[in-house]
Amino acid sequence: MRDITLCHPRLQQLAAKWIQACAAQGIIVGIAETLRTVEEQEALYAQGRTKPGQIVTNARGTSYRSQHQWGIAFDFFLMMDVDGDGKTSDDSYNDSSGLFERAAAIAKSLGLAWGGDWSSIVDKPHLYLPDWGSTPTQLIQTYGTPEAFMRTWAPAVGWVRTGIGYWYRRTDGSYPANQWCVINHHWYLFNPDGYMCTGWHRWDGRVCDPADGTGDWYFLDNTLNGPLEGACWHTRDNGAQEIWEVDLADQI
Ligand SMILES: [Zn+2]
Numbered sequence: 001m002r003d004i005t006l007c008h009p010r011l012q013q014l015a016a017k018w019i020q021a022c023a024a025q026g027i028i029v030g031i032a033e034t035l036r037t038v039e040e041q042e043a044l045y046a047q048g049r050t051k052p053g054q055i056v057t058n059a060r061g062t063s064y065r066s067q068h069q070w071g072i073a074f075d076f077f078l079m080m081d082v083d084g085d086g087k088t089s090d091d092s093y094n095d096s097s098g099l100f101e102r103a104a105a106i107a108k109s110l111g112l113a114w115g116g117d118w119s120s121i122v123d124k125p126h127l128y129l130p131d132w133g134s135t136p137t138q139l140i141q142t143y144g145t146p147e148a149f150m151r152t153w154a155p156a157v158g159w160v161r162t163g164i165g166y167w168y169r170r171t172d173g174s175y176p177a178n179q180w181c182v183i184n185h186h187w188y189l190f191n192p193d194g195y196m197c198t199g200w201h202r203w204d205g206r207v208c209d210p211a212d213g214t215g216d217w218y219f220l221d222n223t224l225n226g227p228l229e230g231a232c233w234h235t236r237d238n239g240a241q242e243i244w245e246v247d248l249a250d251q252i
Pocket residue numbers: 033068073074075115123125126127
């Protein structure tokens with residue numbers, strides 16, 4: 001998968017800083033592989049063994065031995081015309097001018113570690129959080145599975161962002177679902193699965209998006225890079241509309 005928001009929150013922050021720092025030095029990088037499922041890792045392990053291609057990993061999916069399975073690593077590529085032929089697409093992994101090493105040096109200055117420093121398989125596009133060593137051994141011993149590790153990422157209370165959307169963890173560990181409620185002075189509608197609704201929805205006072213289609217209109221604009229992160233509208237009984245803005249500070 002290519003979604004950095006599925007990775008460890010600190011890796012997300014460092015990746016954003018690193019992309020900016022690289023750009024400041026004229027190196028334009030993109031993020032490729034991020035979190036990897038067991039199936040994806042198994043397919044990669046088969047490459048060069050039971051399937052054509054070169055061996056690219058020593059890690060079986062079922063053994064959780066890839067850092068990608070733990071959400072603490074991502075791979076990058078270049079978005080630059082390295083060979084000067086007017087195209088960038090053929091230079092994603094063109095290391096002829098040492099750009100991977102330079103990008104990695106910037107990453108290391110921010111506290112990331114680099115697969116290019118490995119000896120068994122030198123992995124130049126790979127950057128990772130070094131907190132648990134250069135292999136997942138410590139993570140496996142401490143948490144057993146990536147799922148158990150990922151549960152420790154979420155704050156005790158507050159907004160939790162996943163690949164699906166946002167949900168809100170209360171102090172007792174429960175979460176609002178099928179509910180219209182105030183969090184930090186702002187109103188939100190949560191669907192039956194407990195995810196914050198975005199876009200247009202109906203709310204009849206009990207059920208989000210009731211089957212009979214009745215209820216107030218609800219809208220949350222989650223357009224990124226807009227003047228606001230989002231805004232909510234709730235139509236009152238008298239027809240007036242109440243507007244709430246989504247507080248950026250609520251985001252994780
Ligand atoms: Zn990698």
